[in-house]
Amino acid sequence: MDRLITVLKKVGNPSVVGLDPKPQILPQQLTQVESVQQLAQSYLDFNRSIIDAVTGLVAVVKPQIAMYEALGPVGLEVYCKTTAYASSKGLYVLGDVKRGDIGTTAAAYASHLAGSPAVGDLETEDLWHEDAITVNPFLGYDGIHPFLQAAEKADKDIFVLCSTSNPSSSQLQALPCGPDGTTVSQHLAELIELWGQDSRGGYGFSRIGAVVGATHPDRASDLRARLPHTFLLVPGYGAQGGTAADVAALFTDNSSYGASISSSRGIIAAWQKDPSYRPDMSRTQALDLVAKAARKAARQMRDDLTAVLN
Numbered sequence: 001m002d003r004l005i006t007v008l009k010k011v012g013n014p015s016v017v018g019l020d021p022k023p024q025i026l027p028q029q030l031t032q033v034e035s036v037q038q039l040a041q042s043y044l045d046f047n048r049s050i051i052d053a054v055t056g057l058v059a060v061v062k063p064q065i066a067m068y069e070a071l072g073p074v075g076l077e078v079y080c081k082t083t084a085y086a087s088s089k090g091l092y093v094l095g096d097v098k099r100g101d102i103g104t105t106a107a108a109y110a111s112h113l114a115g116s117p118a119v120g121d122l123e124t125e126d127l128w129h130e131d132a133i134t135v136n137p138f139l140g141y142d143g144i145h146p147f148l149q150a151a152e153k154a155d156k157d158i159f160v161l162c163s164t165s166n167p168s169s170s171q172l173q174a175l176p177c178g179p180d181g182t183t184v185s186q187h188l189a190e191l192i193e194l195w196g197q198d199s200r201g202g203y204g205f206s207r208i209g210a211v212v213g214a215t216h217p218d219r220a221s222d223l224r225a226r227l228p229h230t231f232l233l234v235p236g237y238g239a240q241g242g243t244a245a246d247v248a249a250l251f252t253d254n255s256s257y258g259a260s261i262s263s264s265r266g267i268i269a270a271w272q273k274d275p276s277y278r279p280d281m282s283r284t285q286a287l288d289l290v291a292k293a294a295r296k297a298a299r300q301m302r303d304d305l306t307a308v309l310n
């Protein structure tokens with residue numbers, strides 16, 4: 001996490017931009033195409049415009065792999081090219097892959113972070129470009145250990161789901177799982193601290209971060225207190241209703257933020273609210289508008305978060 005905190009401090013902004021393209025949030029200049037290959041190229045152009053626009057203003061991007069996998073092999077290629085491009089700009093790349101399995105299967109999934117026995121002795125350095133990935137903890141430590149091992153080997157990080165932003169998260173995560181009424185999320189927080197205790201860096205945070213949604217402010221200070229050595233990824237800001245006030249309790253009171261706040265549609269679909277958009281614009285003009293609107297929205301998000309931090 002030291003590298004993550006270093007890049008966040010450098011830009012003075014705890015925001016993460018989610019790169020979750022889909023046809024509904026791309027201007028029609030990019031979606032009126034004749035093949036999946038062309039749509040995939042549009043995703044790449046869209047992402048590059050946004051990355052160029054926010055570099056220097058934010059330090060982290062979080063591409064959600066499902067959006068790319070939906071386009072099949074060409075989509076996955078665009079995921080890889082997007083992560084490579086973001087990485088070449090010095091951004092910390094958090095791959096939102098939400099994997100969860102055990103043993104050799106988990107080790108193969110973990111090849112997103114490091115060379116994996118799944119590809120034998122072949123060179124894998126140029127396959128994947130993420131600095132961290134998200135992991136689902138439903139299988140317990142057997143499902144965490146292979147990812148942690150890969151992260152240690154490559155000096156990278158994992159972010160484990162703890163309290164997710166979706167409304168029905170409470171169906172499982174708010175259930176009591178002990179005689180004292182400790183909820184599943186609270187218990188997970190304790191496990192995440194335990195699993196990470198041997199991998200703490202210079203800022204005091206372990207290599208295992210926790211995902212805590214922005215949409216449950218009632219859980220925020222309790223989870224922050226249960227996760228003293230854990231950096232938090234906080235999605236659900238913006239389009240899902242999370243606000244700067246809702247996430248304030250998830251930051252730590254030291255200079256390392258302790259949390260980074262993620263917004264996808266709120267930034268990458270901001271162009272849809274720009275009155276200067278016109279359907280008869282050229283593709284280049286539409287991409288310019290996407291970039292300008294994303295930068296403006298990212299600046300606004302930074303200012304809102306900075307206000308609560310101050």
Ligand SMILES: O=C(O)c1cc(=O)[nH]c(=O)n1[C@@H]1O[C@H](COP(=O)(O)O)[C@@H](O)[C@H]1O
Binds near residue numbers: 236
């Ligand atoms: O792991 C995540 O990033 C995640 C966890 C969670 O609890 N809620 C959540 O929305 N996410 C992801 O965060 C992004 C939210 O997108 P927006 O709602 O458009 O900002 C999507 O990529 C989700 O998959």
